[in-house]
Amino acid sequence: MIIIVLCACSLDIPLEDEISGNDAIDTPEAAKEFLNAAYYNYSKELVSYSFLSDDFMPTYLMNKNNSTKKLYYWDAVEISYLAKSIWESHYHTIIQINSLLASKPYMILLNEDDQTSWETTLGSAYALKAMTYLELLQLFNDLSNKLGIILKNKIELEQLPRSSTNACISEIEHLLDNALELLEDKDASTHYLDYNSTLMLYARLKLWEENYEAAYDWVGKVLENKKLADGAINDNGYSSLWANESCNEKLFAFNIFTHPLGIYREDDNIGDEFCVSPLIMFEDNDIRAKYTILPHRMNVNGGDPTLRPLLGKYRTSYDDISPLDMNYLRVAEAYFIRAECLARKGEDKEAIKLLNELLQTRGATPLPEKLLAGTDLIKLILDEKQKEFVGEGLRYFDLKRMAYPINRLEVDKAEISKIISSNDFRRTLPIPDSELRQNKSAKQNPGWDDIIRIIN
Amino acid sequence: MKRLMRNYGTKIVWLLILIISKHLVYAQQTMESTFHGVVLEARSQNPIPGANIYAKDETKGCVTDANGKFHLEARQGETFTVSSIGFKSQTITLDKKHLTIELEKAMESLGEVQVVAKNINDIDMRKMAGAIESVDIKKLSSRPEINIANLLQGQVPGLVVTSTGELGTKPKVRIRGTSSFREGDAANEPLYVLDGMIISSEAFFTLNAEDFESIKVLKDAAATALYGVKAANGVIEITSKRGFEGKTQVSYRYNTGITFRGTRGVEMMDSEEKLELERLLKMSGTPGYEYSADYFLKEFPNNPGLDAMIANGQIKLDSLKNINTDWFKKLIINNRYSSHSLSLKGGTAKNKHYYSVKYDEQGGRVEGNSVQRFTGRMNLDYTLAKDLHLSFNTSAAYSLTQTPYGSSNNPTTLVYDLNPYEQHYNPVSGEPTTLYSYPNQTLDDLLNQYSSEGTSKRIYSSLNMNWRIAKGLDLSAIVGGDYLLKENTSIIRPDAYSQNIFKDAEKGELSSKKNTNFNFTSNYRLNFNRVWNKHDLTTSFSYDYFYESIDNLGIKGYGLASKVSTPAGINQGLEGHKRLSMSSQKQKTAQMGIGAALGYSYNGTYDIYGSYKADASSIMPADKRWNTAWSIGVGWELSNTEFIMNSSWISRLRLKASYGYTANLGGIAPSSVMPIYSYNADTYNQSRILDLNDYYNEDLKPEQARSYNFGIVIGLFDNLILESSVYRRTTEDALLSVNIPVSNGYSTMMRNVGVLKNEGIEFRLSGDLIDKNTLRWNSSISICYNQNEVLDLYDGKEYYSNNQNIIPDMQEGEPLDLIYGLESLGIHSIDGLPRYLSATGEQIDYTHNLTREDFKVLGYGTAPYTGFFNNTISYKSFTFNFDFYFSFGGIAKYNRSYVRDLDNANKNAVKGQTTDMWFKVGDENKIYHTVHVPSAAHTIISYYSSTKTVYKTDYLKLNSLSLSYRLPATVLAKTNHFVKYASISARAENLFTYRVEKDKASLNGIEQPVVTLGISLTF
Incomplete structure (x- = not known):
């Protein structure tokens, strides 16, 4: 028994299934695995953004799903549910990245490879944090452009006020600068943000900020490194965008285990709740038609079954639900941003020429040189951008920043049911109650106060 | 099966007879003769049946019969101790062939039975000042209850046992209410200690009640301070039976009975x-x-x-x-219960032994649900030298539980879903009929979906040592180990209805788990005791160490082969969310404690007691590892003062008071106080994902509880005892997982949030109502009041857990489980929706913007008053017991799930819905609102309570009823005194519950009545 007493004296028993302590992340490998958690958890709501934009038209099946229908018609309550989910998820990602950044002092680097690996991870983390902030800013920034989002740099519990829009922009730039410095000479990567994707993010930020000169420059840097193939129709390259293959056009795509269109699809063979808006049409030669539109025979409200243009991205047949990477940043966007900047500078011909470069690789008919000018030209560029990016969520942000009125179509009819006006308060998302209830320093966006109180 | 057991039972009995006859031979060789006598009450000269007459070493002895008579095989001049509960023991010497022994009544209250300490922490000084109650487990163990916790219900004031009624599930045991903001067993359940070793609550619920000598319930700080912080919610100490010096005594007990369906939860429609x-x-x-x-x-x-x-x-x-199919009768069945138990005890002066085996089985409410259990125990005592005693205890248990239903399509809920006009089979064609309540399915499709089988195997062993080092100085030690292996396999067959929508290769589901838990305890105590003049001083020091190792492994797979129901039949080629997945948990933890205690008593009148304990756990980081507990108590025995001795109506008076303090981080996971990372089963870009488990709070402090207890014991007249305690417990820095702004990345965090108070008062009055000749009626009635209150919240005056709430979940100055609601004016006859009375006195409907003032307090969710009324009537050889248990003062919300609406009216509904529901304009005085509820009205109607949607949960329950008959000595003499004691009994449990207001819309919480017959023999 005495022997047992002597053996029994230690209480320092380590955990076996887990790693604990502030110094738990102390190798580049662990850091990479922790970064994986941030990428894995990132809320990928691109299809929801498309839903709120004019990419789609509802089919009769949407009548059966009350909440999806309300979301399509911009019901304030449904939007607030979406806002809550996005806000909570993005801040979770931010805390994960903050924890990763906090492990800097504990990192043990034994050799060159370790150093490279750690810098890549760190750079990618900065870029992801910037991307998260940028998306939050685009969604929650109040319409008067004064009040931005909450900037969170620590892990400890805080009750922070919303920072000004300008402060948010500076912070994002600061993060992007850090990322660029670290990622400059590192290998390219599809599933993590790398140097070129970060340049693309910078361009998006500047575009949103309406600093078109800077956007033009940043996008120029992207195009120096990554260009769509000259001249010939790039069928192979384009198809690998929608498959788990490496592709020159993909700057950054999330690696996911579900089908990207998962949430809005019915499980049986009847059809989808939405289809591509009939106002979006592709020419027969356009290779995008095959990959964007999936014709599927479905019933129609008050009519006979016909082939409906369902969203065909990420699937080759209706019941194909195999997991595919979800594209987030593509080279094509650089073309449109640059074209828009050229148009704003007054260089209309150059703008159209650039667009035609892209259209050629798609097999579409080039646009005539003297087509339009001024705001009409910008609208055309954005419409072409919509054609390219149907279902990928970019249209929503463009509509928002250009303050275009947004059309809501009738079910199964190409008629306008409702128009969301340019100063509708719903164009910016509400700060969720789970933030405001416990945080008295944060303020709600105008117009949302009563609604958040009624539903909660 | 029964016949099989009887065959084996007979074989075992014959085997034991062979062993016993050897002992018999040994006994006769030492020239003993027979002594006769009678044991009487000194004052009334009434005989005392069931009195114990045992030799000092507890080896040989006997028990008096209904007439107080006994005969004893012993040698001339031997001394024996005569004792009986309620009387002062006496020592007698066998000097004549016929003896008349008179015992005097002892004014010991039921709660303070003197038991020789067989438990290392059971030191005498605790009893003076601490609140300790003893449970008469010997009387209770003859009840046909497979779960030992249910035997404790209604036995001790302040101990509340709530059972779900579901076979094989753990009941909820609480001592003196809850003093934590957090719910659940980890934060609120008491500590279980067996023979000085701490056991888990799961292990406690598998114990065989017949193996135990006594159970003590420790309620206040002075009583629990020796166990440290783990004892913050009270302690239940169990001591097992041991052998004695004398002829081996064999006991056999057989019980068989029927468990009935129980009451219907809700009366359904025809x-x-x-x-x-x-x-x-x-x-x-x-x-x-x-x-x-x-x-x-x-x-x-x-x-x-x-x-x-x-x-x-x-x-x-x-x-x-x-x-008119009565689904309740069809799906809920009566089932049988039976148990056999055999025990053997005996020994010599140096070696004593106690062996027992028990087998029991109980069928559940539903076909296919059953539990079978086998336990064995061996307790050996050795006297190695004059001052050194060793005990060795081993027990093993095996149990098998079968459950034919999972959480969906549980027959207990199908009873309320299936329509009365539906049938299992079409009477004409014999084919199963397709149901309306579950479209496209037959009853067979619903029932044969799932099956689960679990076994648990346990073996535990401990070695106990007691060494008298010198006069007044002794060392006790206990070292033991406990190994538990639980295995469970659950299957959804590939041909089950729920699998129809999947591809053939993906049909079926199997999950298999193996959990092992090993723990090791060691506990040492050094006691020093000195008595001089009228002073009695005891000091003791202790050290304990506890180590636990958990190793769990589980697999879950899909695509089960139709003919193979083991993991070998899983389709391992599936991908996506149906891929084979594995779960595992490995954890080793250790706890260590040191303690000291001091007790002083003067002249048997004044006592003072103090203790200190410090415990550490390996789970916490080093700076948060140690928790402390200390207590002091005083006691004042006034029974021998002149005032009491001269009083005609007070025969005894004792006062006691105690105060204790504990600082404890119990129930907190390490991930709440420091960053803990673990691997996710998923991957990103083909590499692993490492994620932070929880939002941690490095500033987390332990909860600090201070508790006071005042107790008084008054003996009234000659035969009544009144016991009462008043207690209060204040918990500062109480821990709770609260909402935080989500910009911190998480929505909740464990924090020290405020101060909670828990207080109450307990009364118990017990004694003999009738006590003449051969008729005795002993009764005890108890009533307890317990209430908690939030004294302070650190962040403001209120706390809202959910953003939907207008009423806070916690407010300063109010109890935790207060239920708020609106004043309802009934269902309006025009639109079928309820109307309410607002704070300003106007009639409002769902469109009104509710404010805090519109809500009023409707009542308490936990009933503050509980009590029991237990009675034993004995007449000649008959003993009749009946126990009542009651509770009142609480309310609950009606469960309206069987008032159907448009989503589920294809299922059966509660009787009376057609007459009580609003259907059209002009319907007046209806109870249920219309099914067409506008979405804006949902919150006010279904989320908030109102005066018309809550009811009182007061009830009175007849806990148990039993009648037993002891065979007279004359009958036993016919067996040549081979059988020393025999009795037959009939018992009924959970017979009847009277509820002031009825609503029970599910079978949970309704216990099944059990009626058993039993026979008990001692050889």
């Missing part, structure tokens, strides 16, 4: 009413509507065959009305 409801609701897919005239008139108004359709529909409806 066919006629249900069909009418379907018609009123115009529910498509139901026969009540689709065969009704209303339907035909609406769908086929111009059809020439309309009249014929209506007539045919009516014929169909009439035939359905005649079918």
Whole structure:
């Protein structure tokens, strides 16, 4: 028994299934695995953004799903549910990245490879944090452009006020600068943000900020490194965008285990709740038609079954639900941003020429040189951008920043049911109650106060 | 099966007889003779049946019969101790052949029985000042209860046991209410200690009640301070039976009985009413509507065959009305219970032994649900030297539980879903019929979905040592180990209905788990005791160490082969969310404690007691590892003072008071105080994902609880005892997982949030109501009040857990489980929606913006008053017991899930819904609102309570009723005194519950009545 007493004296028993302590992340490998958690958890709501934009038209099946229908018609309550989910998820990602950044002092680097690996991870983390902030800013920034989002740099519990829009922009730039410095000479990567994707993010930020000169420059840097193939129709390259293959056009795509269109699809063979808006049409030669539109025979409200243009991205047949990477940043966007900047500078011909470069690789008919000018030209560029990016969520942000009125179509009819006006308060998302209830320093966006109180 | 057991039972009995006859031979060789006598009460000269007469070493002895008579095999001049509960023991010497022994009544209250300490922490000084109650486990163990915790209900004031009624599930045990903001067992359950070793609550619930000598319940700080912080919620100490010096005594007990269905939860509709409801609701897919005239008139108004359709529909409806299937009787079955137990005890001066084995099985409410258990125990005592005693205890248990249903399609809920006009089989064709309540499925599809089988195997062993080092100085030690292996396999067969939508290769589901838990305890105590003049001083020091190792492994797979029901049949090639997955948990933890205690008593009148304990756990980081607890108590025995001795109505008086402090981080996971990372089963870019488990709080402090207890014991007249305690416990820095702003990345965090108070008062009055000749009626009644209150919240005056709440979940100055609601004015006859009375006195509906003032307090969710009334009546050889248990003062919300709406009116509904529900304009005085509720009204109607949607949960329950008959000595003499004691008994448990207001809309919480017959023999 005495022997047992002597053996029994230690209480320092380590955990076996887990790693604990502030110094738990102390190798580049662990850091990479922790970064994986941030990428894995990132809320990928691109299809929801498309839903709120004019990419789609509802089919009769949407009548059966009350909440999806309300979301399509911009019901304030449904939007607030979406806002809550996005806000909570993005801040979770931010805390994960903050924890990763906090492990800097504990990192043990034994050799060159370790150093490279750690810098890549760190750079990618900065870029992801910037991307998260940028998306939050685009969604929650109040319409008067004064009040931005909450900037969170620590892990400890805080009750922070919303920072000004300008402060948010500076912070994002600061993060992007850090990322660029670290990622400059590192290998390219599809599933993590790398140097070129970060340049693309910078361009998006500047575009949103309406600093078109800077956007033009940043996008120029992207195009120096990554260009769509000259001249010939790039069928192979384009198809690998929608498959788990490496592709020159993909700057950054999330690696996911579900089908990207998962949430809005019915499980049986009847059809989808939405289809591509009939106002979006592709020419027969356009290779995008095959990959964007999936014709599927479905019933129609008050009519006979016909082939409906369902969203065909990420699937080759209706019941194909195999997991595919979800594209987030593509080279094509650089073309449109640059074209828009050229148009704003007054260089209309150059703008159209650039667009035609892209259209050629798609097999579409080039646009005539003297087509339009001024705001009409910008609208055309954005419409072409919509054609390219149907279902990928970019249209929503463009509509928002250009303050275009947004059309809501009738079910199964190409008629306008409702128009969301340019100063509708719903164009910016509400700060969720789970933030405001416990945080008295944060303020709600105008117009949302009563609604958040009624539903909660 | 029974016959098999009887065969084996007989074989074992014969084997034991062989062993016993050897002992018998040994006994006779030492020239003993027979002594006769009678034991009487000194004052009344009434005989005392059931008195114990044992030799000092507890080896040989006997028990008096109904007339107080006994005979004893012993040698001349031997000394024996005569004792009986309620009387002062006496020592006698066998100097004559016939003895008359008179015992005096001892004014010991039921709660303070003196038991020789067999438990290392059971030191005498605790009893003086601490609140300790003893449970008469010997009387209770003869009850046919497979779960030892249910035996404790209604036995000790302040101890509340709530059972779910579900076979094999753990009941909820609480001592003196809850003093934590956090719910659940980890933060609120008491500590269980067996023979000085701490055991888990799961292990406690598998114990065999017949193996135990006594159970003590420790309620206040002075009583629990020796166990440290783990004892913050009270302690239940169990001591097992041991052998004695003397002839080996063999006991056999057999119980068999039936468990009945129990009461229906809710009275459901008959066919006629249900069909009418379907018609009123115009529910498509139901026969009540689709065969009704209303339907035909609406769908086929111009059809020439309309009249014929209506007539045919009516014929169909009439035939359905005649079918009235009682699903409660069909699906919930009566089942049997039986148990056999055999024990052997005996020994010599140096070696004593106690062996026992028990087998029991109980069928559940539902076909296929059953538990079978086998336990064995061996307790050996050795006296190695004059001052050194060793005990060695081992026990093993095996149990098998079978469950034929999972969480969905549980027959206990199907009882309320299936329509009365539905049948299992069509009486004409014999084919299973397709149901309306579960469209496209037959009853067979619903029932044969799932099966689960679990076994648990446990072996535990401990070595106990007691060494008297010198006069007044002794060292006790206990070292033991406990190993538990639990295995469980659950299967959804590939041909089950729920699997139809999957591809063939993906049908079926199997999950298999193996959990092992090993723990090791060691506990050492050094006691020093000195008595001089009128002073009695004791000091003790202790050290304990506890180590636990958990190793769990589980797999879950899909795509089960139809003929193989083991993990070998899983389709390992599936991908996506149906891929084979594995779960594992490995954890080793250790705890260590040191303690000291001091007790001083003067002249048996004044006592003072103090203790200190410090515990550390390996789970916490080093700076948060140590927790402390200390207590002091005083006691004052006034029974021997002049005032009491001269009083005619007070025969005894004792006062005691105690104060204790504990600082404890119990129930907190390490991930709440420091960053803990673990690997996710998923991957990103083909590499692992490492994630932070939880939002941690490095500033987390332990909860600090201070508790006071004042107790008084008064002996009234000669035969009544009144005991009362008043207690209060204040917990500062109480821990709770609270909402935080989500910009911190998480929505909740464990924090120290405030101060909670828990206080109450307990009364118990017990004694003999009748005590003459051969009739004795002993009774005890108890009532307890317990209430908690939030004294302070650090962040403001209120706390809202959910953003929907207008009323806070916690407010300063109010109890935790207060239920708020609106004042309801009933259902309005125009729109069928309820109306309420606002704070300003106006009538409002759902469109009104509710404010805090509109809500008022409706009552308490936990009933503050509980109590029991236990009685034992004995007359000659008969003993009759009946126990009541009651609780009042609480309310709960009606469970309206069986008031159907348009989503589920194809299922059966509560009786009376057609008459009590609003259907059209002009319907007045209805209880249930319309089914067409606008979405804006949902919150006010279903989320908030109102004066018309809550009811009182007061009840009075007849806990148990039993009658037993002890065979007289004359009958036993016919067996040549081979059988020393025999009794037959009949018992009934959970017979009847009277509820002031009824609502029980599920079978949970309704316990099944059990009636058993038993026979008990001692050889």
